Amino acid sequence: MPELPEVETVLRTLETQIKDLEILDVEVLWDNIIVNQNAEFIKQIQGQHFREFQRRGKYLLFVLDESMLIVHLRMEGKFYLLDPSIPRDKHTHVILHLSDGREMRYHDVRKFGKMALYPLRKDFDYPMLANIGYDAFDERLSAEELYQKWHKRSGCLKQMLLNQRFLAGIGNIYADEICFSCGLHPSTPVTHLNRADFDRILVETRRILRGAIKAGGTTIRSYTSSLGVTGLFQLELKVHQRSGKSCPVCGQEIIKMKVGGRGTYVCVKCQKKQ
DNA sequence: ATACTCCCCTGAGAGC
DNA sequence: TGCTCTCAGGGGAGTA
Numbered sequence: 001m002p003e004l005p006e007v008e009t010v011l012r013t014l015e016t017q018i019k020d021l022e023i024l025d026v027e028v029l030w031d032n033i034i035v036n037q038n039a040e041f042i043k044q045i046q047g048q049h050f051r052e053f054q055r056r057g058k059y060l061l062f063v064l065d066e067s068m069l070i071v072h073l074r075m076e077g078k079f080y081l082l083d084p085s086i087p088r089d090k091h092t093h094v095i096l097h098l099s100d101g102r103e104m105r106y107h108d109v110r111k112f113g114k115m116a117l118y119p120l121r122k123d124f125d126y127p128m129l130a131n132i133g134y135d136a137f138d139e140r141l142s143a144e145e146l147y148q149k150w151h152k153r154s155g156c157l158k159q160m161l162l163n164q165r166f167l168a169g170i171g172n173i174y175a176d177e178i179c180f181s182c183g184l185h186p187s188t189p190v191t192h193l194n195r196a197d198f199d200r201i202l203v204e205t206r207r208i209l210r211g212a213i214k215a216g217g218t219t220i221r222s223y224t225s226s227l228g229v230t231g232l233f234q235l236e237l238k239v240h241q242r243s244g245k246s247c248p249v250c251g252q253e254i255i256k257m258k259v260g261g262r263g264t265y266v267c268v269k270c271q272k273k274q
Numbered sequence: 275a276t277a278c279t280c281c282c283c284t285g286a287g288a289g290c
Numbered sequence: 291t292g293c294t295c296t297c298a299g300g301g302g303a304g305t306a
Contacts, residue, residue, distance in 0.1 A: 074299080109285075171299090
């Protein structure tokens with residue numbers, strides 16, 4: 001699943017490919033991908049150009065001339081830039097016809113992805129972003145604030161990392177890696193974490209996400225090469241999807257368990273529950 | 275306000 | 291071999 005590093009990779013790759021191109025026309029082949037009214041979406045987006053490329057958490061933000069196009073890839077959303085002569089496959093749901101003659105195709109096996117178009121505004125108060133907090137790299141986000149907001153809440157560490165309301169961008173893969181890197185068991189109740197733990201969590205979160213961006217993201221079944229870009233961070237994963245293999249630190253066998261209803265990988269020797 | 279559950283979808287893998 | 295069943299998974303909507 002594309003998380004912050006994969007979304008960042010997709011965004012930067014697209015920027016080199018489609019910046020300042022015009023959207024001539026749009027075909028929507030599966031209505032539920034579009035959040036607002038289809039007819040409106042198609043009418044408004046025609047004739048606009050891709051001007052700026054931004055990201056907030058796992059959301060892609062495309063600044064057009066007069067609108068903001070916001071996309072969430074969810075589980076398996078991908079963009080392909082292809083020549084129109086290449087046959088469309090059955091998982092292609094939205095097609096933007098670009099002024100350089102190529103098609104920008106939104107491809108999504110699960111059809112979970114979403115895109116919406118809103119009039120451009122400076123305050124970023126778009127409905128689709130209403131429930132997400134600071135991006136993990138936002139300088140305004142501090143361990144102190146995270147601590148204040150979280151340390152009295154119910155739930156465990158992994159649930160906190162996956163919650164996008166305060167800290168946005170982490171998904172299942174990086175949540176596991178962050179927990180491991182901090183030496184904390186993912187099911188540790190948040191109330192058991194102290195102020196120093198929050199410092200470490202935020203530092204490790206940023207370190208791991210930065211490393212993953214540098215590697216071009218993680219390529220697993222649900223996130224494979226989009227736009228010809230294949231991430232390599234899967235080679236650096238320490239616990240995620242490594243059940244049965246040995247912990248790179250202590251050699252203990254990594255186990256898979258459920259935490260907060262999510263498949264979770266953990267080294268129970270390095271990650272003691274607190 | 276917070277905390278659950280359901281729902282959207284399809285393909286992979288298990289079980290028979 | 292081939293069918294049917296179960297499950298994963300981000301996040302919004304609805305409900306307690």
